[in-house]
Amino acid sequence: MSETTQASRADFHYVEPASGGRVVAELRFPLHDASVRVLHPFSWDAKFRGLTIDELDTDGGRTLVSGPYAAADAAALGAGADFDLRPDDGTDMTRYLAHGRVSEPGDRIQDAAGWCTLAGVTDDGSPLAAALALDYSGTALTEIEQYDDGLRVRLALPAQTFSPVGSVELPGAWVRVGPGGHDDAEDWLRELIRLTIPERATGPLLPPVIADTWGFGEEIDPRRVEAFFNAAAGLGVEVVTVDKGWELHVGDWVARPGYVDGVAGLARLAHDRGMALGLWVGAGNASPESTVALEHPDWLTTWRGQRPLLSFRNHALCLGHAPVRDYVFERLDSLVRDGVDWLLHDFETIPRCDATLHTHDPGAGEDAAVRGWYSILAELRREHPALVIENCWNGGRPLDLQMIAHHDTTIGDDWCQSGFNRVAKLGLGRYLPSSWCTAYMSDEDLSARAQLATYAVGGPWVLMGDLPGWTAEHRALVSTAIDVYRRWRTADIEARAIEPRTVGEVSAVATSPRSDGSQLLAATISVDQVGGPARWYPDAAGPVMLTDEWTGSQRRLTADEVAAGIPLDTSEPTGLLLSVRPIATL
Template sequence: MSTTPRATPGEQDRWLLRTENTVYAVTLGGDGAGDGPGAGVWPELSAWGPHGAEDGPSPLEWSRRTHFITPADTARAEYIPYGLRPFTRGELIAAAPGRERGVWWRFAGAAQDGPTSLALTFHDDVPGLRVVLHYATVPGTDIVQRWTDLTATGTSAVRLERLDSGAVNIPVGEAGARLTHLTGQWSQEFQRTTTRLRRGRLETGSTQGTPGHAHAPWMAVQDAGLPAEGDTPTYGIALEWPGNWHMTAEAEPGGTVRVGAGRVPHESALVLHPGRTLTTPRLACAFSPDGLDGLARVWHRYERRLAGDRLDRPRKVLYNSWEATSFAVEADGQLELARRAAEMGVELFVVDDGWFTGRHDDTGGLGDWTPDPAAFPQGFDRFVDDVRGLGLDFGLWVEPEAVSPGSELHRARPDWVYRLEGRPSRLVRNQLLLDLGLPEVQEYVLETLDRLLGRHAVSYLKWDMNRPPTERGRPGADPESTDLDAEHVAGYLRVLDHLRSAHPHVTVEGCAGGGGRVDHATLARTDVVWPSDNTAPLDRLSIQYGYLHAHAPHTMSSWVTDSPGLFDPRPRSLAFRFVNAMSGVLGIGADIGAWPADRRKEAARWIARYKDIRGLVHHGETHLLGTPSDATCGVQFTAGDGSRLAVTALNTGRLDGSPLVPGCAARLRLRGLDTAARYRDEHSGAEYGGAYLAHSGLPFQWSAEHDAELRVLTRL
């Protein structure tokens, strides 16, 4: 890496980063005059968009006229500390002991390795703090990653009250910004939400020790004067952090919206001791010229990159026995379910909660991860062998971070749970949370999982987390040297990394009471995640619609169940449930022991059809067609070479007037096609021109009994 020091304070430097299709240009801002606070400089964004967007005056250039605030307060800064920026929000708040808060740094140099990485260094001698801003492109994607190193360089510690990863600036017009973000609650996660911001601030986040159910660490920004879809420049950011976090969008004077994000320490501030360096989580920055739908494909390509060669392994169709048996797990009943699942074409059988000693309900057993001999009288291994003898892989549910108060583990090590000295410990879901930041707790979890996966033929692990930390303390720990949130995250990621290296054959599913812990750090170490505990058809459609804006189909576990709707109770067919679930990683969670033979046969046909298009869903280019509020919506999956595509089409309610009054067919306009080519429906044999499918759309005739279709087309 070459180092490019800044020659004179007033000189303007510019550095370019290039991804597959975009450019990200950074300059230095600030007046650079004198020896006072104004001598400091900060990094500014000058261009972000398709290749060539840097060739001309910056759309973020501004007059620098200010009234009652400083130039730093309106600067298009990539990262700026409180002190230089006294009135509007900065990314860093720091102070030396016994001194006022604030950093007045100077630029110390730049290091760039071609168009793929950049490091900008700033230093303030008074608190003794060095700040290095890092940029790196991700090969094969349109992602620029941002993170920051903070080093205490003096003889005293530095107190950090805010330590964000970075900020991005987006030019908008008089209409302000359109912010698209994902909101919700348990059983209603990933609801695509739009907020128009002309002035003021929108802040989302979580202090639950996970990203949480209420907000996802993801946001898209557009000029509100332009449409959400089509050829609209669209910018996105996502924070790679499975702990406490925040994301703040602020409409600033002069025609920009500025979005910053970072982790939030549980202790509200951290002390950085001399010689120590703290590295913030990575912030992924994405751009697409093709609206929200185009931005979704940028994120999908990035997450396929995170999966690496594990994406080459098909995500198998699973059956999970929870809804059929709940805690009443016993070998014969489970085997009967496994037989029926195998007959339908299922490839993987997962026993959920209730398989281990002491787990007769939700009041006991967590922490003692030994198969219950009463449930498996002929031995657990015999049971696993019987399942595998049906041609099925075998999986288990675990909740490694939780412990039941009556368990052997808790009786032996009550000091391993989060607690506050002299305060009662609240039970949430009748359980406590282990302090996974403790090395000895990490070792226990590693040994437990190694034993399970080493002794038994388990090839699938569903990792759940069903309660946030409440009395989050560690008696006896030095509060100035403790960072509970980051230590728990490090322990969690250490265990996941160990599973990847020590048990590479095991597929890991991430779950936290549904979609409570979905972020890029988790997605980089798991194979799939569970977006929500709500599997009702129309409720799930809305959840998956939001999820697929931010995350790739190959990461989305989606089950077919008999669950009625919680928020939208309208009934839907088994076909609707299957077609909807095919937009991700297909699973079955219904009580198939109660299904009649004709329902199981119908399910077998859908499973076979899913296997046929699974490669398109997990590896292809995704287009979201319509929204759940439309009468007809769907998802299109197209092979990389355009030779084949699948469309999952769903009717959400309103029909065309049939059979009483005349009506037209419902249609979905397909995208990304070769308009000069012809396409054949593999089922009906009907042929369509590419221009027709793009302009008039693929037709569907809905009725009260026919509310979903899977259509597969081949380019001729």
């Protein structure tokens, strides 16, 4: 980590309280009247909350739970229960929440990303802030307690998932403290994250326009996939991804019969049409019918005497077990050598395992899986530097510096709907570059402009609808939106999706201003918002050129008109795409 961050490393170490050994990093800050700003990752256990940010007081203490099962673990701790996995409910998509309920702002225990900010005042009333960022994707607790002499923070690995029998390498966190408030600390977090992001892959342009077959679910076959590829190429899509359903069995990673030459044939199909090939994999999973599960049942995870069924009724492969790591790397390496350009990994890649016959410490199976998964990704990166790696795991979890260091992009929301994606863009945009925040778009029962507008702002845009079945009118409007997206997309690591300054009932997201002062606004007007007054106050001073990006029509605005706010047309339910560019730059 560069010294220019003014951040220091806080390494975990063992302590021996009366209740038994724990692994912690202990920090103290001279903070009073403190609050903590928390980012909640997406979770299907909390699917209607979305990816949100809460600012919470620390009176009475707070415990933030981060990691692969954060929402379920926080609920369990809040209910006074042990960590557990939900029993098989017979559905195709078993979730994790086994005890209690999803945390709410008033609760002491919160599910959170692997970073947070703290802010308060010192003894003399001066404002002081701190940024904390875990360099660890396993389960971790950030325990915050207010005392008379200040704030004490303990970063802990919980005994439920980390009770090693032998010596295990310990993780750490990055901390920066200084004068200021939460906004200052968020600036420090962005700097830490920026320095953690790996060098960009040399493959497809980031952030690209992508088309993904999940609009059909698993109901895909060679005929439908080829029609989808043709429709995508006609729209100028740059990466086409074949989602779940191409594989014969999860875990084996060979194509279903009918795909000529398997994955290599899919790659040719994409490349011949000028597109890169993306492929969905659940690398840490194996279906009960898979060859790998039948031939190597000892490779599957066990935890507390059970062999869990997780997403889509698949078992988890233990990536903390050396033979499994070798196998998974070989299968992924083979896919890339067959022509895969974009690796879309999903499902559970960091499982919990206490198997005594595996090569990992039985008391630290989750930690071993963290290290195993990232060692696989690091080796893939060394072997295939052009490969783009997307974190899609059930909505992009986990969120921490270690995840960021091994990926090129992550999703923040798994709903594939414009409203949820807008919330995710704004949440992730507080910390991550816009090119890092992939947004999925299914076909929705909305007006086309209302659906499309949000996707023109931000990172990789993934079309997931029935592209071959779209009407010519809809395809033309999507093409216009794609043109807008291309004009405004950027791989600039400083660019973010932000919440614009607006008044009135309107849902909006905007690009952060470019170096020339230009800015793009995407706003949606719902049925309930029709007819209400609404204005946009762009981050611009002086006269600007206002452009309706849908039509290309332009109008000059004076500095006074900009300062008074730009009226937004709310006459009908729709999506607005407006941009401003300072006159001086034209």
